Amino acid sequence: MNQPSAIERAGQAPARPQVVILGAGFGGLSAATALRHAAVDITLIDRRNYHLFQPLLYQVATAGLSPAQIASPIRRIVAPQKNITVFMDKIIAIDKTAGEVVTSTRRIHFDYLIVATGARHAYFGHDQWEEFAPGLKKIEDATEIRRRILLAFEQAEATTDENERRRLQTFVVVGGGPTGVEMAGAIAELAHRTILRDFRHINPAETKIILVEAGGRVLPAFPEKLSLSAAKQLGRLGVTVMTDAPVTDCHQDGITLQDGRRIETATIIWAAGVMASPAGKWLNAQCDKAGRVIVDAALRLPGFDNIFVIGDTAAVTDGNGVVAPGIAPAAKQMGYFAAASILADIKGKPREKFRYRNYGNLATIGRSSAVADFGRFTLSGFPAWVIWCFAHIWFLIGFRNRLIVFLDWIVAYVSFERGARLITGDEN
Amino acid sequence: MNQPSAIERAGQAPARPQVVILGAGFGGLSAATALRHAAVDITLIDRRNYHLFQPLLYQVATAGLSPAQIASPIRRIVAPQKNITVFMDKIIAIDKTAGEVVTSTRRIHFDYLIVATGARHAYFGHDQWEEFAPGLKKIEDATEIRRRILLAFEQAEATTDENERRRLQTFVVVGGGPTGVEMAGAIAELAHRTILRDFRHINPAETKIILVEAGGRVLPAFPEKLSLSAAKQLGRLGVTVMTDAPVTDCHQDGITLQDGRRIETATIIWAAGVMASPAGKWLNAQCDKAGRVIVDAALRLPGFDNIFVIGDTAAVTDGNGVVAPGIAPAAKQMGYFAAASILADIKGKPREKFRYRNYGNLATIGRSSAVADFGRFTLSGFPAWVIWCFAHIWFLIGFRNRLIVFLDWIVAYVSFERGARLITGDEN
Numbered sequence: 001m002n003q004p005s006a007i008e009r010a011g012q013a014p015a016r017p018q019v020v021i022l023g024a025g026f027g028g029l030s031a032a033t034a035l036r037h038a039a040v041d042i043t044l045i046d047r048r049n050y051h052l053f054q055p056l057l058y059q060v061a062t063a064g065l066s067p068a069q070i071a072s073p074i075r076r077i078v079a080p081q082k083n084i085t086v087f088m089d090k091i092i093a094i095d096k097t098a099g100e101v102v103t104s105t106r107r108i109h110f111d112y113l114i115v116a117t118g119a120r121h122a123y124f125g126h127d128q129w130e131e132f133a134p135g136l137k138k139i140e141d142a143t144e145i146r147r148r149i150l151l152a153f154e155q156a157e158a159t160t161d162e163n164e165r166r167r168l169q170t171f172v173v174v175g176g177g178p179t180g181v182e183m184a185g186a187i188a189e190l191a192h193r194t195i196l197r198d199f200r201h202i203n204p205a206e207t208k209i210i211l212v213e214a215g216g217r218v219l220p221a222f223p224e225k226l227s228l229s230a231a232k233q234l235g236r237l238g239v240t241v242m243t244d245a246p247v248t249d250c251h252q253d254g255i256t257l258q259d260g261r262r263i264e265t266a267t268i269i270w271a272a273g274v275m276a277s278p279a280g281k282w283l284n285a286q287c288d289k290a291g292r293v294i295v296d297a298a299l300r301l302p303g304f305d306n307i308f309v310i311g312d313t314a315a316v317t318d319g320n321g322v323v324a325p326g327i328a329p330a331a332k333q334m335g336y337f338a339a340a341s342i343l344a345d346i347k348g349k350p351r352e353k354f355r356y357r358n359y360g361n362l363a364t365i366g367r368s369s370a371v372a373d374f375g376r377f378t379l380s381g382f383p384a385w386v387i388w389c390f391a392h393i394w395f396l397i398g399f400r401n402r403l404i405v406f407l408d409w410i411v412a413y414v415s416f417e418r419g420a421r422l423i424t425g426d427e428n
Numbered sequence: 429m430n431q432p433s434a435i436e437r438a439g440q441a442p443a444r445p446q447v448v449i450l451g452a453g454f455g456g457l458s459a460a461t462a463l464r465h466a467a468v469d470i471t472l473i474d475r476r477n478y479h480l481f482q483p484l485l486y487q488v489a490t491a492g493l494s495p496a497q498i499a500s501p502i503r504r505i506v507a508p509q510k511n512i513t514v515f516m517d518k519i520i521a522i523d524k525t526a527g528e529v530v531t532s533t534r535r536i537h538f539d540y541l542i543v544a545t546g547a548r549h550a551y552f553g554h555d556q557w558e559e560f561a562p563g564l565k566k567i568e569d570a571t572e573i574r575r576r577i578l579l580a581f582e583q584a585e586a587t588t589d590e591n592e593r594r595r596l597q598t599f600v601v602v603g604g605g606p607t608g609v610e611m612a613g614a615i616a617e618l619a620h621r622t623i624l625r626d627f628r629h630i631n632p633a634e635t636k637i638i639l640v641e642a643g644g645r646v647l648p649a650f651p652e653k654l655s656l657s658a659a660k661q662l663g664r665l666g667v668t669v670m671t672d673a674p675v676t677d678c679h680q681d682g683i684t685l686q687d688g689r690r691i692e693t694a695t696i697i698w699a700a701g702v703m704a705s706p707a708g709k710w711l712n713a714q715c716d717k718a719g720r721v722i723v724d725a726a727l728r729l730p731g732f733d734n735i736f737v738i739g740d741t742a743a744v745t746d747g748n749g750v751v752a753p754g755i756a757p758a759a760k761q762m763g764y765f766a767a768a769s770i771l772a773d774i775k776g777k778p779r780e781k782f783r784y785r786n787y788g789n790l791a792t793i794g795r796s797s798a799v800a801d802f803g804r805f806t807l808s809g810f811p812a813w814v815i816w817c818f819a820h821i822w823f824l825i826g827f828r829n830r831l832i833v834f835l836d837w838i839v840a841y842v843s844f845e846r847g848a849r850l851i852t853g854d855e856n
Contacts, residue, residue, distance in 0.1 A: 049582055049851045066494035068848035075626035076849070085628045088582040088851070105586050139852050154477055154516040158533050198503035200513045403839075404832065411831075420496035421504070423477045423516070424567050425853070 016041050019342060020101050020110035022091055022279075024051050024074045026328040027116035027311030030335030032084060038343055042084045043108055045101070049073055049088045052139065053396055055328060056405075058179060060142035061269075062186035063150065063194075063418040067139045069405050070396070091117070094282040096304060112306045114338050115279045115293070119312035119326065122275030122290075129250035133268035136179060143425055145269055149187060150423045152267045153195060156202045163264075169207045170265040172255055174247050175272030176213030177221070178363040181230060183269050184211040185366030188237040193367075194418050209239045210263060212255070214246040214272070219363055219371065221325065226371040229380040233369040247272070274326065279313045288315040297353050299338055308341070310334035316354065324356035328395070333357065364388045367413070444469050447770060448529050448538035450519055450707075452479050452502045454756040455544035455739030458763030460512055466771055470512045471536055473529070477501055477516045480567065481824055483756060484833075486607060488570035489697075490614035491578065491622075491846040495567045497833050498824070519545070522710040524732060540734045542766045543707045543721070547740035547754065550703030550718075557678035561696035564607060571853055573697055577615060578851045580695045581623060584630045591692075597635045598693040600683055602675050603700030604641030605649070606791040609658060611697050612639040613794030616665040621795075622846050637667045638691060640683070642674040642700070647791055647799065649753065654799040657808040661797040675700070702754065707741045716743040725781050727766055736769070738762035744782065752784035756823070761785065792816045795841065 017040045021028045024046040032044050050071040059065040078084045089103040094113070101108045121135025134144055149171065156168035171191075173184045191207035198204075211218065211234060217227040218234070218241060231241050242257075249256040254265040276291035285293045285301055292315035293301065299316055301307040310316075311331035316324055324330040333356060341351045360374040362384070370385035372378060379387065389409065396402050445468045449456045452474040460472050478499040487493040506512045517531040522541070529536045549563025562572055577599065584596035599619075601612045619635035626632075639646065639662060645655040646662070646669060659669050670685075677684040682693040704719035713721045713729055720743035721729065727744055729735040738744075739759035744752055752758040761784060769779045788802040790812070798813035800806060807815065817837065824830050 049578060049849070066496045066848075067852060068494045068850055071850055073626070073849040075623070079625045087586050088579075089586060106588075139850070143852075150477060151516075158515050158517060160534075195503070197507045198501070404835065407832065407835065420494075421477070421501040422496055422499055422567070424495060424571075 015039070017111040017342070017346065018043070018109055019112045019114070020045065020108055021114045021116065022046075022101065023116035023118055023277075023311070023313075024048070024077075024086075025054070025116055025118050025311060025331060027118075027313075027331035027335040028114065029074075029077065030332040031114050031116065031308075031310070031339045032078060032335075033081065034336050034339030035342065036081045036083070038083070038339075038346065040083060040112075040342070040346075042081075043110075044074065044078065044084055044086045045089050045091065045103060045108075046074055046086075047088065047090050049075070051077055053392075054137070055392060056396075057136055057139070057142050058182040058186055060139065060420070061136055061145040061149075061183065062190055063146050063421040064186065065405065065408060066420045067143065069408065071139065091282060096283060096301075096307065099306070110306075112342050113308070114335070115283070115307070115309045115313055116311045116331070116335065117277035117279050117313050119274040119276045119291075121270055122273045123270070124273060124275075126250070129270065132252060133174060133250040133255075133270040135270040136183070137274070146420070147423050147425055148267050149190070150421060153191075153199070153202070153204065153207075154423070155266070157199050158201075165202060167253070167264045168266045169202065169204075170254075170263070171207065171209045171267045171269070172263055172265045173209070173211045173269045173271055174250070174255065175270065176211055176215065176218035176241070176243070177271060178219065180211055180213070180269075180271035181218055181234065182364055183271060184209050184239045185234060185237050185364070185369065188234075188239050189366050190418060192238050195421075207238075210265075211239050211241045212245050212247060212257070212263075213241070213243045216243055218243070222361060222363065222371060222373050223378060226373055226378055226380060230363065230365055230371050233365045233371075233381065237366045237369065274312065276313045279309060283307070283309070285309075290315070298341065298351055299334055299354050308334075308338040310338055316356075324354075325361075327361075329359060330356055362388045362391060443467070445539040445770070445774065446471070446537055447540045447542070448473065448536055449542045449544065450474075450529065451544035451546055451705075451739070451741075452476070452505075452514075453482070453544055453546050453739060453759060455546075455741075455759035455763040456542065457502075457505065458760040459542050459544065459736075459738070459767045460506060460763075461509065462764050462767030463770065464509045464511070466511070466767075466774065468511060468540075468770070468774075470509075471538075472502065472506065472512055472514045473517050473519065473531060473536075474502055474514075475516065475518050477503070479505055481820075482565070483820055484824075485564055485567070485570050486610040486614055488567065488848070489564055489573040489577075489611065490618055491574050491849040492614065493833065493836060494848045495571065497836065499567065519710060524711065524729075524735065527734070538734075540770050541736070542763070543711070543735070543737045543741055544739045544759070544763065545705035545707050545741050547702040547704045547718075547720075549698055550701050551698070552701060552703075554678070557698065560680060561602060561678040561683075561698040563698040564611070565702070568853075574848070575851050575853055576695050577618070578849060581619075581627070581630070581632065581635075582851070583694070585627050586629075593630060595681070595692045596694045597630065597632075598682075598691070599635065599637045599695045599697070600691055600693045601637070601639045601697045601699055602678075602683065603698065604639060604643065604646035604669070604671070605699060606647065608639055608641070608697075608699035609646055609662065609791055609793055611699060612637050612667045613662060613665050613792070613797065615697075616662075616667050617794050618846060620666050623849075638693075639667050639669050640673050640675060640685070640691075641669070641671045644671055646671070650789060650791065650799060650801050651806060654801055654806055654808060658791065658793055658799050661793045661799075661809065665794045665797065702740065704741045707737060711735070711737070713737075718743070726769065726779055727762055727782050736762075736766040738766055744784075752782075753789075755789075757787060758784055790816045790819060 053070040093102040246258040280287035293309040364370040372384040481498040521530040674686040708715035721737040792798040798816045800812040
């Protein structure tokens with residue numbers, strides 16, 4: 001359809017600015033809800049039908065939570081907001097000058113465009129590694145990783161070859177950022193606590209979990225003393241932490257490190273880097289090396305007052321020249337800012353400059369283990385973990401999810417049980 | 429490996445009979461747990477790592493429950509039972525005379541074999557229909573059907589073609605048995621209640637749900653007055669029931685009926701028949717037309733005192749010459765009976781004859797709608813539905829699942845919400 005369809009035209013009352021938001025993650029949803037009382041028509045487009053609470057995706061990958069517990073239908077979230085139309089669709093291109101988004105089914109005119117399409121994990125020129133070392137960004141990623149982890153134990157129980165069993169009972173997580181630390185800690189708990197009594201031929205307690213970090217310390221975004229605390233807490237959970245250990249190859253039998261050492265493993269999880277969505281390509285814009293679109297301090301695409309790029313898709317410097325981190329709170333703040341800029345235009349007021357406010361940085365390591373950096377002070381261990389739990393449950397969208405996740409965690413905490421130990425998706 | 433491996437040999441203490449159970453459904457698990465105090469070594473083999481509570485699979489297919497809520501890891505269920513070893517493995521063949529099961533990884537000796545590998549949905553010579561009309565037996569079936577149902581509404585919202593929209597908002601369920609009735613009722617509730625406020629361009633209330641039954645009435649296994657009541661309750665939920673309407677073709681655009689009528693639809697769900705697992709082939713045994721192995725009144729493979737076939741895999745006649753139905757309670761009774769026969773042998777007592785006890789037959793239709801047949805008396809509507817709810821929650825394995833499912837249902841009942849509206853599995 002090269003012409004705007006009846007639907008779009010119907011939506012285009014002359015007076016009301018057309019706002020198109022690409023992506024219903026934390027950034028896109030925040031922008032959409034911030035415009036709920038505005039005299040605009042919003043079209044929200046996502047290739048998925050649900051908003052994913054990505055900070056808990058590692059819990060799905062380690063059988064702690066079900067996908068539906070961290071995902072809510074976008075339509076349901078915005079249903080009460082009458083000025084929004086939601087389409088599940090794929091972006092093909094963006095015509096900046098004509099002010100049109102081209103999807104797989106239509107062309108949609110915009111007066112304002114907010115690009116919030118997030119990021120994928122990346123292998124930086126080694127895409128052939130993905131087959132052996134899946135990353136964790138989508139629900140399908142999480143269920144695939146869950147399948148591999150659980151299947152490794154099943155195969156270890158079944159094999160009669162000692163070396164193969166040792167390989168199957170070794171798990172390598174590549175990347176010592178928050179996701180890698182969470183994954184390593186969660187696998188350690190699964191192996192050393194949850195499934196301890198479930199096997200007859202293997203001893204899950206003998207399972208090796210190795211966290212491999214190229215840099216000098218885990219959680220490099222945190223103060224050094226919290227990195228050391230995190231490493232200590234990982235050790236207590238039974239995770240072997242290897243720092244200054246860049247990976248030079250991922251293959252069928254395991255990984256190879258820069259110093260030539262090889263680690264034999266059947267299960268590699270990639271948490272070593274992300275690459276922004278193709279927004280840069282759609283916008284034919286300048287990007288940084290992580291593929292993030294470089295925007296000005298007002299989150300604008302240079303030269304386009306009406307195109308905002310936010311969240312993990314944007315490389316932005318706030319008033320202090322500091323790049324906002326690729327975390328949910330930053331994406332939300334950018335979403336609110338883009339909406340505020342549009343409201344300012346409508347009211348004929350001047351726009352403001354985006355300033356990222358750091359309300360603290362949390363990373364969980366495992367049961368009762370976490371670190372929290374609030375700038376003025378830091379926490380680690382149980383108190384940090386409690387704050388992490390409540391922060392995450394609180395921000396889960398929907399009372400229902402909150403209640404169920406909370407109950408699951410209570411049950412998991414008292415029982416060490418993990419409720420979603422399913423090997424699905426294979427064609428068996 | 430052609431030789432029994434170290435593991436098997438180690439397991440074979442001379443005095444203890446080796447019991448191999450194929451399948452961890454209701455039949456296999458019942459047999460296994462009934463032998464928990466017996467001086468036998470049990471090997472339980474399933475191609476999955478979980479026991480599936482199939483009676484609620486339709487809830488997963490209609491976004492009401494998550495897979496993990498109706499599935500429990502087999503290892504966890506039998507973990508306390510020290511005389512069981514569980515393998516996730518595939519059956520390749522059975523050597524009746526040598527007394528060995530051949531799996532994809534090993535040969536396992538048995539003194540007693542209990543075959544409980546269930547059934548799949550079947551198209552009776554029209555396998556090409558599966559692509560257009562998926563059936564509902566596995567978790568992957570359920571999430572695929574869920575994907576198709578939810579995607580149809582998304583595409584209906586996006587299309588600008590009236591005919592296409594009508595086709596996308598028409599759902600056909602083929603087969604008027606309990607599964608077909610449940611599916612039709614649940615889709616009607618999803619369309620007419622749950623998602624009512626979530627769309628802008630379509631009116632979900634206009635969604636057509638058509639239940640097509642080849643025979644003269646729905647729920648043919650129930651007394652006629654309950655079939656009539658079920659049809660009336662379906663009508664109240666907004667389901668169009670078509671009886672005496674055999675399907676002669678399923679294709680891309682819909683279905684064709686014997687009388688030549690065509691129904692244009694984008695979503696067909698197949699609930700018209702099942703075919704037993706390949707146990708007949710493995711055992712080289714005589715089967716009925718549904719592929720079920722014909723066993724004697726003691727559930728034995730004719731000529732083999734030590735091989736039992738039970739559940740949906742078996743065609744058995746009890747003392748009264750009545751075939752036990754393909755439902756969970758029947759499979760459980762057969763599992764207990766097979767275990768009791770083995771215990772009788774060990775104690776040197778005579779075996780008994782299997783008698784199927786019908787404790788009643790339940791079918792749910794939707795919110796507050798169900799039918800119950802207790803022989804002496806029958807129920808329908810709300811009272812039958814309450815009994816159905818508690819019966820199913822009660823039999824869900826694991827306190828945790830029970831609690832979560834119960835909460836989900838309470839929330840769903842008061843809010844009309846369905847908690848698992850996720851379109852997953854596609855390569856988007």
